[in-house]
Amino acid sequence: MSSNVTQTARRRHLAGRFMRPAIFTSLLVGLLGLKATVLAQQPSSQYPIYTQDHFTATMKTVGQNFGGLNQAVTAGDFENAKSRAIRAREQLATTVTFWRKNKKDDAVAMLRTATQRFDELDNVLSKSPVDKDAATAAVKQIGAACQACHAVYREQDPTTKAYKFKSNALQ
């Protein structure tokens, strides 16, 4: 009995010795992975490569969420509206990196107006009950902020209908 106990204890001890480094390694790998993700999500801190393609891809998802936001407000589904608005705001905010890199202060300012209007909408959607007319008006205000920047920096190809940066806009 007593030798059984010692054996079990020894096995545990051995297991502990061999297991611990494995756990430690996986923790370390996990932490490094986390750090890489955090760094990847903070592009503005060190001007990494944020290309026009990244910008376009982001705008597309902003557009999808903004479309969903419009529909949700019209349908009176304010919970859905709120989550769409949060996503659109977050995605839109990341594009500041692009404008900073291209030294476009006017675009940075227009972007800030747009994100502020998302905050105003968030206030409206956080009231209970939500005032649908106020929410509709707030969404319109956001749309106007999107348009203000598009008028200066965006153009549409007349044949393909694809959107792109206005030529010369980034010089």
Ligand code: HEC
């Ligand atoms: C500070 C400037 C700026 C703001 C603010 C802005 N955009 Fe854009 N957006 C652009 C530019 C420039 C393009 C053209 C680049 C492209 O599409 O390749 C664009 C393109 C788009 C596109 C077309 C993407 C594609 O290529 O198919 C959509 C959709 C879009 N924006 C939605 C929005 C919405 C919705 C908002 C507001 C919530 C918004 N944008 C706010 C600058 C802006």
